[in-house]
Structure formats: C-alpha cells, structure tokens
Amino acid sequence: METKDQKKHRKKNSGPKAAKKKKRHLQDLQLGDKEDAWKRNPKAFAVQSAVRMKLTKIRGPxxxxxxxxxxxxxxxxxxxxxxxxxxxxxxxxxxxxxxxxxxxxxxxxxxxxxxxxxxxxxxxxxxxxxxxxxxxxxxxxxxxxxxxxxxxxxxxxxxxxxxxxxxxxxxxxxxxxxxxxxxxxxxxxxxxxxTSHPYILADRMEDLTNPEDIRTNIKCDRQVSLYGYVRGAHLKNKSQIHMPGRGGAHP
Missing domain, CATH: 3.40.50.300 (P-loop containing nucleotide triphosphate hydrolases)
Structure with a gap:
C-alpha cells in the first residue's frame, strides 16, 4: 500500500498564540539572571529541604x-x-x-x-x-x-x-x-x-523620617512608629510616656 506524504508541522506566525509566544520571548530576553529566572520559573526555586532551610541565627522575639x-x-x-x-x-x-x-x-x-x-x-x-x-x-x-x-x-x-x-x-x-x-x-x-500600670510592649519599629532630612542632617529629629501591644490599664490620650534610656516623651 502506498502511504501518503505527511505534512510537516509549521509554526504559526500570526494569531493570538503566536503573539503570546513573541511577547514571552521578548520578556525572557529582557529578564536577567537569578532574580528574573525566579520570575520565569518560581517552582524551581521553592524549598527543597526543610533541614537546609533551618534558621541558624534568630534575631528579635x-x-x-x-x-x-x-x-x-x-x-x-x-x-x-x-x-x-x-x-x-x-x-x-x-x-x-x-x-x-x-x-x-x-x-x-x-x-x-x-x-x-x-x-x-x-x-x-x-x-x-x-x-x-x-x-x-x-x-x-x-x-x-x-x-x-x-x-x-x-x-x-x-x-x-x-x-x-x-x-x-x-x-x-x-x-x-x-x-x-x-x-x-x-x-x-x-x-x-x-493590671494597674499601662505599658507598651513594642516588637517592631519603623523610621518614618524623610530620607532627605537624614541626608542633610544625620542628627535631625526622627519620626518613629512603634508596633506592639498595650497591656495593663488603658493609656490616656496625650499623656506623657517614659521610654527607657530616653526619658519622658509625648506619644
């Protein structure tokens, strides 16, 4: 029996699928090494071993x-x-x-x-x-x-x-x-x-000072935001608080 010649596979040069492939190819060319490779294939950079992932040094609470x-x-x-x-x-x-x-x-x-x-x-x-x-x-x-x-x-x-x-x-x-x-x-x-003394247990601090002020004067007044828990009694509005090592201050 005679077999018919099968047509070779031709890549699509037009259409929505071809446009997606071209876009993906351009993005791959623009991406860099490790960080961008993680964007292309995040599963390849997932946790492989829980033992190797263990923390060696613990800082903070x-x-x-x-x-x-x-x-x-x-x-x-x-x-x-x-x-x-x-x-x-x-x-x-x-x-x-x-x-x-x-x-x-x-x-x-x-x-x-x-x-x-x-x-x-x-x-x-x-x-x-x-x-x-x-x-x-x-x-x-x-x-x-x-x-x-x-x-x-x-x-x-x-x-x-x-x-x-x-x-x-x-x-x-x-x-x-x-x-x-x-x-x-x-x-x-x-x-x-x-229960009779209000106090704040802060476990996180963020510096909200304008970076330009710090650049011009490294000893400028800082605006700091503290995150944590208020324990004991309730804090009164606009009452003075004591920070260890800093003295009295307004919240």
Missing amino acids: VRIVSGKKRRLTIIECGCDINMMIDLAKAADLVLMLIDASFGFEMETFEFLNICQVHGFPKIMGVLTHLNSFKHNKKLKKPKKRLKHRFWTEVYPVGKLFSLSGMVHGEYQNQEMHNLGRLITVMKFRPLTWQ
Missing part, C-alpha cells in the same frame, strides 16, 4: 502559636539591668536558666529582686549543663541543693525543669517537647502591678 486562643512570645534577656527591668514589667512567665555545674549567679538574684518589685510573675527554673556530671549518683545532691535554694528564693514547690545535655549543639527533641507542653498548659495569674 520569637512568636509561637500554642493553641486556638493562645500565642506565646519568647524574648531573650541578657545580663543587662535595663533589659531585666523592662522584661520584668511585661513577662507572664520567666524561664530562668541555671547552670547546674556552677549554681546560682549574682545576676540571678538581681533579676529575682527586680521581679519582686514589679509584681513577681510566674518563674520556672531550667537546669542546664547536666552532662558535665559523669555519673547520675553525683547529680542527685547538686539537683536537690539547687531545688531547695530555688524554692527559698522564689516560692515553695516551684517548677524546676531539667535538660540533660546538648547533642551536636542542640538540646534533645523529647526534652524540648516536654518543656513546650508544660508551658502550653500552664495557667498565668493576673498580676496587680501589671
């Missing part, structure tokens, strides 16, 4: 959703007296890290005294560096001594959580899971000091 009606904001407190005072006013729960190999430090007692003045929020001790003890028998006496010392300074039968040690620079997953579960189910009592 970390907010965690622990339930339908509860969000937890974790703020790290350094060995600074001003930071201790600010966080003692706003904290509902204090996780006090205690080095079991060294014991209580002077900064620990200073922070406890600051907390007593500002309503004394709930405090839970967390023992760390327990892997420095080679045998469990040697660990029992220091834990018992630190527990009774913690109860004396804070309040009797206070929570004292233990972290056995770090593996490859990280705490064990099961221990962190238990600690998170304990924080999630914990109930916080309202503090008289916090």
Whole structure:
C-alpha cells in the first residue's frame, strides 16, 4: 500500500498564540539572571529541604502559636539591668536558666529582686549543663541543693525543669517537647502591678523620617512608629510616656 506524504508541522506566525509566544520571548530576553529566572520559573526555586532551610541565627522575639486562643512570645534577656527591668514589667512567665555545674549567679538574684518589685510573675527554673556530671549518683545532691535554694528564693514547690545535655549543639527533641507542653498548659495569674500600670510592649519599629532630612542632617529629629501591644490599664490620650534610656516623651 502506498502511504501518503505527511505534512510537516509549521509554526504559526500570526494569531493570538503566536503573539503570546513573541511577547514571552521578548520578556525572557529582557529578564536577567537569578532574580528574573525566579520570575520565569518560581517552582524551581521553592524549598527543597526543610533541614537546609533551618534558621541558624534568630534575631528579635520569637512568636509561637500554642493553641486556638493562645500565642506565646519568647524574648531573650541578657545580663543587662535595663533589659531585666523592662522584661520584668511585661513577662507572664520567666524561664530562668541555671547552670547546674556552677549554681546560682549574682545576676540571678538581681533579676529575682527586680521581679519582686514589679509584681513577681510566674518563674520556672531550667537546669542546664547536666552532662558535665559523669555519673547520675553525683547529680542527685547538686539537683536537690539547687531545688531547695530555688524554692527559698522564689516560692515553695516551684517548677524546676531539667535538660540533660546538648547533642551536636542542640538540646534533645523529647526534652524540648516536654518543656513546650508544660508551658502550653500552664495557667498565668493576673498580676496587680501589671493590671494597674499601662505599658507598651513594642516588637517592631519603623523610621518614618524623610530620607532627605537624614541626608542633610544625620542628627535631625526622627519620626518613629512603634508596633506592639498595650497591656495593663488603658493609656490616656496625650499623656506623657517614659521610654527607657530616653526619658519622658509625648506619644
């Protein structure tokens, strides 16, 4: 049987499909390297591995959703007296890290005294560096001594959580899971000091100053917008507020 010659495929040079192809080709020529390649094919630059995507350095507060009606904001407190005072006013729960190999430090007692003045929020001790003890028998006496010392300074039968040690620079997953579960189910009592003193917990700041003013005079007056939460009592309109390190100011 004789076969008929099949016609070769011809590209369309006119029509709506051809116009779209020409437009797409021109856009591809105008696009650059990596950023524009992401615009052409965003799926190729999506997350491939959750392990490689992990954050190595965390800056600022970390907010965690622990339930339908509860969000937890974790703020790290350094060995600074001003930071201790600010966080003692706003904290509902204090996780006090205690080095079991060294014991209580002077900064620990200073922070406890600051907390007593500002309503004394709930405090839970967390023992760390327990892997420095080679045998469990040697660990029992220091834990018992630190527990009774913690109860004396804070309040009797206070929570004292233990972290056995770090593996490859990280705490064990099961221990962190238990600690998170304990924080999630914990109930916080309202503090008289916090409910009677209005204060703002700001976790984000934006500089709204005109860039031209900053260019001409780097020490010009700045216009700053703060975002956060008003806690305690209500703030009065046009009332003076105190900013730590800056003194009195108008909102």
